[in-house]
Amino acid sequence: MLGRFLAFLVAAFTFVTPASSTVVTEEPWHPVVAAYRTMLFMADLVPPPWDEIRKAYEEPHPAAAIQRPANTFFDALPDGMGVTIASTIETKDRQRLYEASTRAVSQLARKALADAAAMLSEPGQANRKALEAQAYYRAFGSFIEQADPEAGRRLGLAWLELMSAIGTSGIMGANVIAANKETFERSRAEIDAYLAANFEPDAFAERRKLAPLPETVVAARGEVPVAVWLPPGSDLSDQDPLPRLVLNFEEKGIDETDLPLVAFGDMLFDSPNIFGEPARSLGLTCSTxxxxxxxxxxxxxxxxxxxxxxxxxxxxxxxxxxxxxxxDSLDIPSLRGLRFTGPYGRDGRFASLRDFTRNVIVSEFAGPEPTDFQLDALLAYMLEFDFLPNSRIDETGRLAAGASQSELRGETLFRKPFPQMDGQSCASCHVPSAAFLDRKAHNIGSRGQGYDGALDGYFDTPTLLGAKYTAPYFHDGSLPTLASVVDWFDTRFQLGLQEQERTDLVAYLNVVGSADEPFEEFGEPNTVFRLAWEELTTFATTFDALARSRDAANAILMLETVALDLALDATGMLNSAARSQVFELVEILNGMRSAVSADDWAEAETLWASFKEMKEEYDEAMY
Incomplete structure (x- = not known):
């Protein structure tokens, strides 16, 4: 849900489980390690995107800190080593690429440690080289900790002792601490030996997955499982500024707590528990x-x-x-006004929103088959999504009073038929009186043919409402602005628009795509946590209906989702003094879950009564 992904982060080692989410920023990576970890992830995709792997090695990585002169993977390698790795990319040999790259990263780490040892008489230089070695070690560290936890603990202590043993030159001769060469060498030897044995063996075992597991572990136990992880540069955080949510029932003054089916669907929309792995462990939800x-x-x-x-x-x-x-990476579509925007899917392949939703859960994200009740709830909630109010157009899509002359000319041009478009106008597909869409799919030539003679370029007409905030445009996000969209149509259909006409048309599109209040406004006490608090406690009210029907499975799903999100969201509270109160409520929810699991509904209902009392007592402090 909202809080989960404000709290979510692909953390320092990019391993993610729902319980590991924290509000921090990803530490920049060494360019070599950023490229290496990216390769590991991409080479496991089927088929691997070899052009992207090559790019990760050859170009500066967006998630990497600037490291002069070694700003790319190949920059950091000794002469000759890069040729071997480049050839494995060229031949698309993922096993050999893994072996050569793993050896290279390990060797770079050990060389940096050796350089640090040679510089102990100059603590500043030695410290810089030791930090470089640590940056290389980060390529393996999280995998070692999971696959070989005892070694991970020993190596962690070795790194701590090594860094402490470097000493310091002090300031102007004061506070000088001499290097402890014996401790440094002992710690370096332990790290060096482990890296050499596990990441530079004489021969690597053939790998099914390219996680850099210690070779001694693989030899003894095979490819042990590790937590789901994402490559450097991944970002699952919420958009900032956060889009405003407009729900039809709220605009009519109805409270969501009085709509348990809608509230349960809202919870499902914000729950990773409806998906399978790896989405579930990443904390992915519909709202992500x-x-x-x-x-x-x-x-x-x-x-x-x-x-x-x-x-x-x-x-x-x-x-x-x-x-x-x-x-075929596609731009994420807006779900605003969903009840008006069928068919569903970028190419309109689903006439039914129910079928589309089930496909997302089961086919796209490997989730278990949703029950009829769960699909009913999700649809009940999503069908309440409304477009952003826009006072600059009326209910028929016409410009309201106060429009500029340029905007009015743009509206006229938008409705003008063009012979080059078979006598149709922009408004033929983006019908102003029908939420600026026609509920059809068209092939306008925005996608090349998949094969000779293919008719696979059809995409459903997107609404223009709110479009000012949904750039880039087209199914693949290939056009960055509304002006570029106008230019594309002018060129594609040889419309011959003059510069002023293009300007007018863009001005009109900006009005249609605008909104009175497009983003959430935050401030004390209306904080991000306050928004999450109100959502989550609303989700919890569905327990009343679930308890009446003795629906244990859905009650447990809801309680797990709300308890976990409350705990995660509490880390971002502005009023940190009230954080302990949130955890009291989390414990009650966990107790309710245990009671329901044991079929003790009486105990669960007693705890629920306590939750509601505490919620009212603590409410004002929750921001």
Whole structure:
């Protein structure tokens, strides 16, 4: 939900579980390690995006700190070593690429440690080299901790002792601490030996997955499982500023607590528990991509996203059974006004929102088959999504009073038929009186043919309402602005628009795509946590209906979601003094879950009564 992804982070080692989310910023990576970890992730995709892997090695990585002169993977390698690695990329040999790259990173780490040892008489230089060695070690550290926890503990202590043993030159001769060479060498030897034995062996075992597991562990136990992880530069955080959510029932003055089916659907929309692995462990929810019913322009996973705000959900990562073997990362669509915007899917392949929703859960994200009740709830909630109010157009889509002359000319041009478009106008597809869409799919030539003679360029007409805030445009986000969209149509259909006409048309589109209040406004006490608090406690009210029907499965799903999100969101509270009160409520929810699991509904209802009392008592402090 909202709080989960404000709290969510691909943390320092980019391993993610729902319980590990914290409000921190990802530490920049060493360019070599950023490229290496990116390669590991991408080379496990089926098929691997070899051009992206090559780019990760050859170009500066967006998630890497600037490291002169070694600003790319190849920059850091000794002469000759890069040639071997480049050849494995060229021949698309993922096993050999893994072996050569792993050896290279390990050797760089050990060389940096050796350089640090030679510089102990100059603590500043030695410290710089030791930090460089640590940056290389980060490529392996999280995998060692999981696959070989005892070694991970020993090596962690060794690093601590090594860094402490470097000493310091002090300031102007004061506070000088001499290096402890014996301690440094002992710690270095332990780290050096482990790296050499596990990441530079004479021969690597053939790998199914390219996680850099210690070779001694693989030899003894095979490829042990590790937590789900994402490559450097991944971003699942909510968009900032956060889009405003407009719900039809709220605009009519109805409280969500009086609509238990809608409230339960709202909870499901914000719960990773409806998905399978790896989405569930990453904490992915419907709202991760569709922030507050709109889009998340920050969402980005290297190898799955061609740009922020886009993702390929038909590849091998989320559900290998659904892998279409096509690299077709698409821009995330807005869900505003969903009840008016069918058919569903970028190419309009689903006439039914119910079928589309089930496909997302089961096919795209490998989730269990949702029950009829769960689909009913999700649809009940999503069908309440409304467009952003826009006082600059009326209910028929006409410009309201006060429009400029340029905007009025743009409106006329928008409705003008063009012979080059078979006598149609922009308004023929983006019908102003029908929320600026026609509920059809069209092939306008925005996508090349998949094969000779293919008719696979059809995409459903997107609404223009709210479009000012949903850039970039087209199914693949290839056009960055509304002006570029106008230019594309002018060129594609040879409309011959004059510069003023293009300016007028863009001015009109900006009015249509505008909104009175597009983003959430925050401030004390209306904080991000306050918003999450009100949502989560509303979700909890569905327990009354679930208890009446003795629906244990859905009660447990709801309680797990609300308890976890409350605990995670509490880390971002402005009123940190009240954080302990949040954890009291979390404990009650966990107790309710245990009681329901034991079929003790009486105990669960007693705890629920306590929760409601505490919620009222603590409410004002929750911000």
């Amino acid at each position: 991509c569709h922030n507050r019913s709109d889009i998340n322009q920050r969402f980005f996973i290297p190898g799955l996203s061609h740009q922020p705000g886009a993702v390929d959900v038909r590849g091998s990562f989320f559900n290998p059974m659904f892998n279409d073997h096509r690299r």
